[in-house]
Amino acid sequence: MDGIKLPRVTIVKRLGLKFELIDKVIELEADRIVAVKNVTSAEEYLADHFPSFPVLPGVMMLETLVQAARILLQKSHDTGDMPLIMAEARNIRYGNMVKPGQTLSVEVTCKGEKDGKWQMVGTGKVDGSVAVQGKFALAPMNATASTSTSA
Numbered sequence: 001m002d003g004i005k006l007p008r009v010t011i012v013k014r015l016g017l018k019f020e021l022i023d024k025v026i027e028l029e030a031d032r033i034v035a036v037k038n039v040t041s042a043e044e045y046l047a048d049h050f051p052s053f054p055v056l057p058g059v060m061m062l063e064t065l066v067q068a069a070r071i072l073l074q075k076s077h078d079t080g081d082m083p084l085i086m087a088e089a090r091n092i093r094y095g096n097m098v099k100p101g102q103t104l105s106v107e108v109t110c111k112g113e114k115d116g117k118w119q120m121v122g123t124g125k126v127d128g129s130v131a132v133q134g135k136f137a138l139a140p141m142n143a144t145a146s147t148s149t150s151a
Helices: 008-014 044-048 058-076 143-147
Strands: 024-028 032-038 084-094 103-114 117-126 129-140
Touching (some): 024 058, 032 058, 058 084, 058 117, 084 117
Antiparallel strands (some): 032 103, 084 129, 103 117, 117 129
16 A cells, blocks of 8 residues: 555544544635534434434534544645544533534634644534534544553
């Protein structure tokens, strides 16, 4: 695989993620992305959250922001070959629930790089109302950190 640029979906799989949450990128600028996640009743994680009242789990809303941020950074910044993972999450707030048949529209802005971490601000809305918002940081995955153990 030397010299072959991995498609984004492969990077998601390389990180061990099961879900590709971004359905479509609406806008992409140097430091801003707008994308959508269409929630359908066919998504397997909805069966457990909650069986009689399915809603998009909050962690999946946050992951939608993170995946949009990855796309933004991969397309408009020099992030290298190392996959980006969420390094920090701050002031994450949840509002409206997102149900099957609804669309979560996310907007993520890159505020710059500090101490090797890309500083991001994101908001996800459903029907014009905030469903998730907060600040988070992405950093290159440190391959040695996942393999090191303490004695």
